[in-house]
Amino acid sequence: MTVNTHDSLDDIRRNVTRIDNTLLALLAERRTLSLEVAKSKISTAKPVRDQVREQALLLRLIDTGKEHQLDPQYVTQIFHTIIEDSVLYQQAYLQRLVNPENALPTARVSFLGAKGSYSHLASRNYFSRKQTQLVEISCSSFRDIINEVETGHADYGVLPIENTSSGSINEVYDLLQHTSLSIVGEITQPIEHCLLTAVDTQLEQIDTLYSHPQPHQQCSEFLHGMGKINQQYCSSTADAMLTVAELKQPNVAAIGNASSGEIYGLTPIKTNIANQQQNFTRFIVVARKPVTVTSLIPAKTTLIMSTAQAAGSLVECLLVLRNAKINMTKLESRPVIGNPWEEMFYVDVEINLKDPLMQQVLDDLTRLTRFIKVLGCYPSENVTPTEVDFND
Numbered sequence: 339m340t341v342n343t344h345d346s347l348d349d350i351r352r353n354v355t356r357i358d359n360t361l362l363a364l365l366a367e368r369r370t371l372s373l374e375v376a377k378s379k380i381s382t383a384k385p386v387r388d389q390v391r392e393q394a395l396l397l398r399l400i401d402t403g404k405e406h407q408l409d410p411q412y413v414t415q416i417f418h419t420i421i422e423d424s425v426l427y428q429q430a431y432l433q434r435l436v437n438p439e440n441a442l443p444t445a446r447v448s449f450l451g452a453k454g455s456y457s458h459l460a461s462r463n464y465f466s467r468k469q470t471q472l473v474e475i476s477c478s479s480f481r482d483i484i485n486e487v488e489t490g491h492a493d494y495g496v497l498p499i500e501n502t503s504s505g506s507i508n509e510v511y512d513l514l515q516h517t518s519l520s521i522v523g524e525i526t527q528p529i530e531h532c533l534l535t536a537v538d539t540q541l542e543q544i545d546t547l548y549s550h551p552q553p554h555q556q557c558s559e560f561l562h563g564m565g566k567i568n569q570q571y572c573s574s575t576a577d578a579m580l581t582v583a584e585l586k587q588p589n590v591a592a593i594g595n596a597s598s599g600e601i602y603g604l605t606p607i608k609t610n611i612a613n614q615q616q617n618f619t620r621f622i623v624v625a626r627k628p629v630t631v632t633s634l635i636p637a638k639t640t641l642i643m644s645t646a647q648a649a650g651s652l653v654e655c656l657l658v659l660r661n662a663k664i665n666m667t668k669l670e671s672r673p674v675i676g677n678p679w680e681e682m683f684y685v686d687v688e689i690n691l692k693d694p695l696m697q698q699v700l701d702d703l704t705r706l707t708r709f710i711k712v713l714g715c716y717p718s719e720n721v722t723p724t725e726v727d728f729n730d
């Protein structure tokens with residue numbers, strides 16, 4: 339085989355690096371323009387999201403991409419990510435304007451586990467968009483996270499509240515029942531569970547597995563396939579990775595994120611071991627003071643309420659939301675500690691607390707419930723991609 343090499347591999351890679359650097363500069367420039375767009379939308383009171391514009395933008399880019407032999411799926415995937423960043427970046431900017439007291443350069447943030455835990459990754463991702471430097475406060479329990487914020491040692495707490503494989507994280511819901519803190523934000527973090535080891539070994543040699551209870555649950559099918567495994571529970575995935583790094587034994591592994599494993603010198607011997615390939619955890623961000631959400635961005639409001647024990651009481655409350663045409667994205671029930679058989683219901687709705695319709699709904703629900711409390715109104719960080727038909 340004759341290979342016609344005009345340039346050495348190093349020369350070619352230098353060109354690749356040059357192009358990558360140009361792409362980064364252009365992405366940064368595009369972000370700056372997003373802020374200019376946000377400023378113009380303030381003056382015209384236009385919402386951040388304009389999916390008509392996104393549709394037109396994507397179709398044009400797909401056509402242009404075809405001229406460069408770039409397939410539509412590839413172009414769409416890249417620009418969905420770019421547009422999502424633009425929307426969230428604009429939302430963060432607008433939120434800083436309506437909550438100037440929160441626009442601090444640094445924030446003390448409490449989260450579960452040490453560096454590399456999924457809570458640490460979620461905290462870093464959430465605050466990077468707010469252009470806020472983290473002062474990291476690592477906690478060993480959800481209760482500690484809340485205590486750090488309630489006592490003023492932390493400005494924010496980041497708590498996992500539900501996962502697409504293992505469902506709701508009940509301990510967090512129970513803690514929300516009794517805290518004075520408000521939910522001020524949310525972030526959904528992709529969770530890529532891997533089997534991480536500190537020394538070269540084979541999957542068949544692993545008989546002891548360290549992780550937080552949640553990853554054990556989320557990877558139950560894979561673990562079942564491994565046969566008899568000694569499952570060890572840790573306070574966080576970071577704690578599990580540290581333990582395995584210190585043990586340095588060929589029969590021991592941790593479940594955690596591959597990039598976090600590098601912090602502890604661990605390497606993945608098996609990736610994507612969660613029950614569902616699309617595995618996400620939604621985290622909430624709590625603070626001592628609630629935030630105001632501008633009407634230019636989508637908002638979520640979280641309520642907790644306990645209904646009378648008469649038959650149909652919950653249905654009456656849900657009908658209030660249905661009649662108001664308010665979309666409910668989450669309904670969770672938890673026992674009321676100390677009142678056997680009484681349930682506390684957690685409801686996430688897609689409406690701004692300041693919306694007059696929501697105020698009316700709260701009045702109606704107050705009459706129908708034994709107890710009701712708004713846990714918070716916060717920006718919805720779920721940017722649903724604008725789908726385009728590639729075959730147009």
Ligand SMILES: O=C(O)C(=O)C[C@]1(C(=O)O)C=C[C@@H](O)C=C1
Nearest residue numbers: 375386387388389391392421424
């Ligand atoms: O052009 C706008 O209206 C923008 O806000 C910019 C932008 C983009 O990044 O391209 C982002 C969000 C909108 O939904 C549409 C497009």
